[in-house]
Amino acid sequence: MTVLATIVDTSALLKVVVYSLAAVVGVTVAVSLAILGATRFADMRADERPLEATAFAILTALALAASIGSAALGVAVMLSK
């Protein structure tokens, strides 16, 4: 087991685990919030509640920006090596 740990670059492997998990959790939360925001925005607008509708529109915009930004960040990190 010790020999295996010596041969295998556990630090790099751990980084793969952490980066992948963080990226997917982040993107999933962002996209899900964008869907939630867009749906609630439509509901609130239909109910003529402009304040809540605006809040959900902002949530949608921020979540979309985070989704696209995280994808761009992923590519930028790859290009930086």
Added chain:
Amino acid sequence: MDSDVVLVIVVATALAFDFTNGFHDTANVVATVISTRALPPRVAVGLAAILNFAGAFISLAVAATVAKGIVEADLITPTIVFAGLIGAITWNLTTWYFGLPSSSSHALIGGVVGSALVAEGTAAINGDGLLSKVMVPALVAPLLAFVIAGTAIVIAYRITGRMRPGNVNRGYRLGQMLSGGMLALSHGTNDAQKTMGIITLALIAHGDIAADNFHVPFWVVASSATAIALGTYVGGWRIIRTLGTRIIKMDAAQGFAAQSSGAAVILASSHFGYPLSTTHTISGAVMGAGAAKRLSAVRWGVAGNIVAAWILTLPAAGAIGAACYGLTRIFGTGALGPLVVSVLALGLVAALFGKRLRHATPPPPPPPLPVAEVER
């Protein structure tokens, strides 16, 4: 002169392998998008081809690992590389014929290791590199993708679970265009680099590049990108069907979770130079997205067949690579052996395609609405 001919054959064979890699692995990239009807099949395949091409230009870390980290470049000859490639192509086509999404990457590495082992003995194999860069990531990647996809789908259902299914599905289908694009890009990044690494290894063996001055010539990057993109475009409908509808019935959120997880694991691994199996990774993610919702949603019998193909790939491609090297050497050390084996390989390819065409079925129509979606 003979060595130049062998080098040309090796480069052509490597690009042919790259083409079959794209052809074989199209399923990894487009199956989930097609399964959830986020994109029509032809559009999905076309987009995947373009992004595979672009992805090939992103990084060279995996190419360096394949060229230097698995076998001892100083002991490798172009004929060894050639025999390994033939082993990989033969195994790829065999699994394609039976509709099994096995790993092109492991076929390539298995083939080269098998032929190097027969040619030069264990001295030609970098055991530590093989273990740390191939074997361990081979175990970790699908499990990691499984767990991450499962986590992602739980989060997605937690946030959007009480909303109208129509809006949710439309939203995740849009999300799938982003995650599917990233998956195609990551596939091009990791898989095209393996061919670049193999061609560079042949160039080192031929004396065109010094082993201690590793670099990948631009023509190698461009030709590898083109070959994998063309292979992806031509596509593999049988495997699309296996991965897209037979493992699990997916809804759009599951497709999104599977694609995002696959893309993240492959991109992160490429960054650290791991020549990962994209097939293993996305299959693990697809299963994770299904199992997190309901264990019985995964068709474990089909999944078991895929696992069996995974286990067989390294030794089988290695055995074929070793046999090809032996066959090549019957004709001496010149160009005759590779020429004869190339002709035999082309005959095998023609026979397999001919048999497939005789039993050809038209490309599958878009799959029926996923069960989970109908139920909701």
